[in-house]
Structures are given as C-alpha cells and as structure tokens.
Amino acid sequence: MREKRFCATAAALLLGLALLPLLQPAIGQKACPEGCSKFGTCNLELGRCDCPWNYTGDACQTHNPAGFCVKRLGVDNPINTCKDGDPTLCVNACNGRGDCKGGFCHCKEGYFGTDCALSYNDQGKIEVLAGLNYRLNKRGPNIYIYEVPPEYHVKRDIHKVDRPPLQLAFMERILSGGHRTHNPEEADFFYIPGSSRDLKKAFLLQPLLAYISTTWPFWNATGGARHIMPAEGDVGTCELPLKVRLFTANVTWLQFWGMYDFHPHWTQIFHNRIPCMVPGRDIVVPFMAMSSHDRFVIETPLHPRNQKRNRTNTFFFAGGVCGSGNKRALPPHCTYYKQVRYSGGVRQAVYLHFHNRTGWRVVPGTDDYARDYASSRFCLAAAGGGWGKRGIVAAMYGCIPVAATDMLYEAFEPEMDWGRFGVRITQAEIPQLADKLEAYSEAEVARMQERTACAAQHLHWSTNLGGIMGETGEFDAFNTIMAILRMRRKRPDLKPEQYYDQDEDFKNFIDCKPYDPQAAAPPLCTMFISPLYTKFDDTCPAKHFRYYMRRKMGPPGGAICVDAKDLASCRRFD
Numbered sequence: 001m002r003e004k005r006f007c008a009t010a011a012a013l014l015l016g017l018a019l020l021p022l023l024q025p026a027i028g029q030k031a032c033p034e035g036c037s038k039f040g041t042c043n044l045e046l047g048r049c050d051c052p053w054n055y056t057g058d059a060c061q062t063h064n065p066a067g068f069c070v071k072r073l074g075v076d077n078p079i080n081t082c083k084d085g086d087p088t089l090c091v092n093a094c095n096g097r098g099d100c101k102g103g104f105c106h107c108k109e110g111y112f113g114t115d116c117a118l119s120y121n122d123q124g125k126i127e128v129l130a131g132l133n134y135r136l137n138k139r140g141p142n143i144y145i146y147e148v149p150p151e152y153h154v155k156r157d158i159h160k161v162d163r164p165p166l167q168l169a170f171m172e173r174i175l176s177g178g179h180r181t182h183n184p185e186e187a188d189f190f191y192i193p194g195s196s197r198d199l200k201k202a203f204l205l206q207p208l209l210a211y212i213s214t215t216w217p218f219w220n221a222t223g224g225a226r227h228i229m230p231a232e233g234d235v236g237t238c239e240l241p242l243k244v245r246l247f248t249a250n251v252t253w254l255q256f257w258g259m260y261d262f263h264p265h266w267t268q269i270f271h272n273r274i275p276c277m278v279p280g281r282d283i284v285v286p287f288m289a290m291s292s293h294d295r296f297v298i299e300t301p302l303h304p305r306n307q308k309r310n311r312t313n314t315f316f317f318a319g320g321v322c323g324s325g326n327k328r329a330l331p332p333h334c335t336y337y338k339q340v341r342y343s344g345g346v347r348q349a350v351y352l353h354f355h356n357r358t359g360w361r362v363v364p365g366t367d368d369y370a371r372d373y374a375s376s377r378f379c380l381a382a383a384g385g386g387w388g389k390r391g392i393v394a395a396m397y398g399c400i401p402v403a404a405t406d407m408l409y410e411a412f413e414p415e416m417d418w419g420r421f422g423v424r425i426t427q428a429e430i431p432q433l434a435d436k437l438e439a440y441s442e443a444e445v446a447r448m449q450e451r452t453a454c455a456a457q458h459l460h461w462s463t464n465l466g467g468i469m470g471e472t473g474e475f476d477a478f479n480t481i482m483a484i485l486r487m488r489r490k491r492p493d494l495k496p497e498q499y500y501d502q503d504e505d506f507k508n509f510i511d512c513k514p515y516d517p518q519a520a521a522p523p524l525c526t527m528f529i530s531p532l533y534t535k536f537d538d539t540c541p542a543k544h545f546r547y548y549m550r551r552k553m554g555p556p557g558g559a560i561c562v563d564a565k566d567l568a569s570c571r572r573f574d
Contacts, residue, residue, distance in 0.1 A: 029120055033059040041098070041107040043147060044120060046215065050112075050150050052101040053082045070102070070157045079550065081155075088546045091115040091154060092172050092567060093556040095129065103154045103551075113147050114154060114193065117175060117567075118182060126182045128175070132568035136186075137178035139515075139574045141485045143228070144187035145171060145180060146216065152194050152208045164288040164552040166254070167195045167230045169464050173478045176557030176570040177463075188489050189252070190218050190227045196240060196253075197232040205244055224250040231255040234386025238269040238276035245271060250281070254481065256387035258284035258409030265341040279414055280496050283484055286392045286411040286459040286477050288553075289468075294389070295529035296370040297396045297460075298536070302453050302469040305536075309374040314359040314437060316376035316399065318366040321351045323385060327364040343383050344405045349430045350380055357434060373397035377445060378423065378437050381410060391422075395456040396468060400448045402437070404430055411459055411477075414497040415484050416510055421451035454512040465548075466527030466540045466559035473524045473560050474573045475512050483509045515573050524559050 030047030040049045040060035051060035054067035069082035081102025087093040090100035097116035098107035107116035119130045128134050136142055171193045174180045181187055194208050213219040229251055233239030236257030259276040277284060289297050301308045322334030323342030331352040355362040366372050379399040381391020391401040391410055401422040403410050410418050418424055458480045463473040487499045487506055499506045525540035528548045541562055544555040555562055561570040
C-alpha cells in the first residue's frame with residue numbers, strides 16, 4: 001500500500017514536471033564575456049564564466065578581498081581557499097590543465113569543467129581528456145556529469161561536513177574508471193555532483209535542481225529518472241525537505257541509510273510514510289573509512305601480512321547503548337523517549353540479553369576496537385541515530401556481521417544479500433540470538449568467514465582510498481555501484497534481489513571472481529592514514545599524502561591511479 005502511495009506521489013511529480021517550460025536552452029559552443037579567463041574558467045558549452053572564491057561578475061571582474069574564505073590553521077595542513085594554490089584541494093588536481101585556487105580549477109584557455117577535463121575538438125564536439133587516448137569502459141555504464149556552477153560543490157567547506165566528500169570522490173572515479181561521457185545520447189545515467197548533506201537546508205539544493213532542470217533538457221526528458229546524486233545524511237533522503245523529496249522522486253540516491261519501510265522507532269523521520277530508501281531506485285552504499293576512528297582497518301587480519309588472533313569471543317559489540325553520550329545510561333534504566341528509540345531499540349535489546357553471557361563481549365565502550373573485532377566470530381551490525389558503520393568495519397576485520405534491525409537494508413542490499421555471508425534476524429528474534437549463533441558448526445562458520453572476506457572488498461572504497469587487505473580494487477564499493485548500474489541497464493525487468501540468481505556475470509562479481517582471470521592485477525597500495533604511521537612498504541606513495549590530509553579523499557582519480565601517467569591510463573577491469 002505504501003508503495004502505491006509513493007508511486008502516486010511520483011506520478012504527481014511527473015505531472016508537475018510536464019508544466020515546466022518545454023523549450024530548453026540550446027547546448028553548443030558559446031563564448032564567455034570578454035576577460036573571463038583572466039580569473040575565471042569559461043564553460044564553452046554554456047558560455048558561463050565560473051569564478052574562484054571572492055570573484056564575481058559576468059567575467060569574474062569584481063574582486064572582494066574581504067569576502068568569505070575557508071581557513072584552517074595547522075603547521076602541517078593550513079588551508080586558505082582564497083590564496084591556496086596547492087593542487088591537493090581540487091578535483092583530479094585539475095588534470096594538469098589548470099591551476100588550483102582553493103578547490104576551484106582555473107583552467108587554461110580552451111579547457112573547462114570542474115577538473116578541466118573537457119575541451120572542444122576541431123569538429124566542434126566536446127572531448128574528455130583530449131590527447132590522452134581516453135576511452136570509455138567497455139563494460140559501462142556511461143555516465144554524463146553535469147557541469148554545475150562551483151558554488152554548488154567545490155566552493156564549499158568540505159571540512160565542515162562530518163564525513164569525506166563522497167560527491168567529489170565519486171566524480172573522480174567516474175572519470176578515472178572510464179565511465180565519463182559528455183555525449184548525452186550515449187549516457188546511461190546522469191550524475192549530479194552535489195552534496196545533499198551540505199546543501200540539505202534546501203536554500204542551495206533547490207536552486208541546484210532548478211538550475212539543472214532549466215539549463216539542460218535531460219531532467220525534464222526523464223522526469224529525473226536515470227539521475228544519480230549522493231545523500232550522505234544520517235537518515236539519507238529522510239533528512240531532506242519534503243518538497244525536495246517530491247521533486248526528486250525518480251532520482252537514484254546513493255545513501256548510507258537503507259530504511260525501506262516504516263519503523264516505529266524512527267517515526268520522526270518519515271514524511272507521510274514515504275520510505276527513506278526505495279529498492280531498485282536507490283543504492284545503499286558503505287561509508288568511506290577515512291576518519292581517525294576508522295583508520296585502524298589497515299590492521300585487518302584479512303591482509304596476509306597482518307597479525308591473526310584467535311577468535312575467542314563468540315560475539316562482540318561496543319558502543320553507545322542508549323545514545324545519550326553517557327556510557328552509564330544502560331538498560332533497563334534508559335527510559336527517555338530518545339534513548340528508547342535510539343538504534344531502533346536493537347543495541348538496548350542486545351545489551352539487556354547478552355552483556356553478562358560468557359564468551360560474549362557486549363560493552364558500552366572498548367579501548368581497542370581492532371583487538372576486539374579481530375578476536376570475535378560474530379559482530380553486531382547496529383544502527384545508531386541513523387546509519388551505522390559497525391557491520392561494515394566488522395566485515396573488514398573478518399568478523400561475521402549480525403544484522404538485526406527491521407526494515408533496514410545494509411550496504412548494497414538487496415543486491416548483495418547480507419544473509420549469504422552474515423546473519424540476519426528480526427528484532428523479535430534477538431532474545432534467541434545466542435542459540436542461533438552457538439549452533440553453527442565450525443565448517444559453517446568457516447564458510448561464512450570466507451564469504452565475509454569477499455564482502456569486505458565490496459564494502460571498502462579501495463580504488464579511491466587504497467587497499468586494506470591486499471585487494472586489487474576490482475570489487476570495491478565504486479565498482480560495485482557500477483555493477484549494480486550495469487544490471488539496471490541490462491535487465492530492467494529484474495528486481496534487485498534477483499540479480500545474483502538470474503545473472504552469471506553479477507553473481508561472479510559478488511563472489512569476487514575476476515572478470516578476466518588471465519589478467520593478473522597487482523594489489524593496490526595500502527591506504528595512507530597518517531604521516532606518523534607508514535610502517536607498511538606498500539603504503540600509497542608519499543607524494544600523495546597531502547591529498548588524504550587536505551581533502552579527506554585519496555589521490556587524484558583515486559588510489560587506483562597512483563602509478564598511472566594520467567587519469568586516462570588508470571587501471572580498469574574491462
């Protein structure tokens with residue numbers, strides 16, 4: 001019934017779109033106002049002069065030196081976006097075809113785009129990375145990236161948002177993975193490089209969507225379908241204003257939060273019971289393990305060189321139980337309504353039933369997550385106030401994740417069923433969890449651990465950030481998104497939960513079987529975490545360290561490109 005209501009809402013949206021102007025501005029090479037290139041970058045397709053920080057006007061002729069700048073102090077990592085000329089802040093380091101001005105690419109004349117990747121050829125057509133023999137990925141999909149004004153993405157304070165800039169990291173890999181096309185006729189999907197987390201108050205998100213729908217014809221032609229945009233908020237699209245959700249009812253959201261139906265503990269986030277995540281439309285993606293709390297994943301026992309521990313704990317969970325920030329607030333004494341609804345009630349129930357059980361480590365905190373994950377067989381995949389990362393980190397450590405939140409898909413579900421490598425139960429079954437876990441045979445646990453090690457590759461953005469387990473990157477989070485999009489193009493008749501059983505290529509991908517077994521790919525360099533922590537010989541090269549520190553992402557084009565001469569030459573798996 002809820003699906004029907006949502007479809008009716010989408011139909012109403014399409015009717016509204018039909019009332020928008022049918023005539024769209026023509027797309028073609030256009031000159032910018034004279035003098036634009038002195039300080040700005042001329043978008044030759046639109047005739048739009050894009051300006052760096054504190055420059056305004058049709059040709060960026062007006063300078064306001066007292067205007068806003070993003071300033072960060074620090075001996076090793078100072079940032080001033082109005083003066084900073086270091087390429088580390090810019091998307092793809094401007095591809096060597098422009099100067100980085102605090103995150104804005106001041107492209108050389110003739111080049112344009114967020115990363116200076118575009119230019120016109122002699123036939124009057126736009127090329128991507130002209131002169132570098134750039135080719136599209138043979139397997140696809142082909143993705144068109146909207147070149148929106150810098151105010152909507154690169155002229156933002158990425159350090160103000162409490163997570164890595166997924167919208168920019170994803171944009172980099174679209175190019176380096178060979179998925180970027182600027183020919184809309186061959187595009188399978190259209191990418192909007194904005195952050196809904198950053199723009200969520202709608203004062204910028206709504207104008208961004210309005211700009212796209214009135215500048216290019218593709219939004220209105222599709223009703224917003226085949227369009228992709230990140231939603232990195234704690235509760236995904238449920239963090240957005242209702243008017244934005246209705247306007248984007250057909251958009252594919254890349255979000256960390258997979259609540260696909262109404263949950264009584266999260267009543268406050270639902271708009272008319274519209275689900276936060278729609279299976280087959282949205283994709284639940286893993287977070288990027290780049291914060292100081294997550295970087296210990298490079299010590300994972302899944303890497304052949306790292307220490308292995310005996311998994312003496314049957315089950316492990318550590319973290320806030322009642323969500324109040326007070327570790328002493330524990331069941332049955334956390335009765336305030338926010339404490340009751342925290343984590344959907346899962347953490348509270350698990351603690352209440354099992355914190356005293358022998359062989360089970362269920363605690364409100366630990367001094368060593370790495371030790372406890374590596375010493376446990378099963379680990380709780382629990383939400384918090386919104387999306388949770390513990391199931392993902394557990395898999396990265398080879399600990400079999402236990403998902404127990406009703407109506408909530410984990411990363412890459414339903415396309416990648418967590419029940420195949422982990423354990424999935426309902427919240428009503430939590431009191432019987434010990435009986436279930438302790439009944440598994442050693443052989444069953446070993447099979448689940450083997451599958452968990454494969455799943456961990458899908459859950460890490462290794463081609464962006466670098467490897468953690470000696471992996472090649474073929475099955476990483478970015479490439480898993482590409483595999484799902486390929487299935488939508490190839491088999492639109494299938495439901496996402498049918499992909500694995502109905503398509504051999506997709507099944508092989510999910511099972512971590514190389515597309516070309518004869519083409520042996522080397523492992524990625526190990527993810528950089530700190531200039532004080534470079535004990536591994538294969539840590540990503542020192543010349544790229546500043547990229548990690550200054551922009552919370554990996555090197556230009558991602559870690560898959562560290563040995564490439566340019567971003568047209570990065571390793572692919574096609």
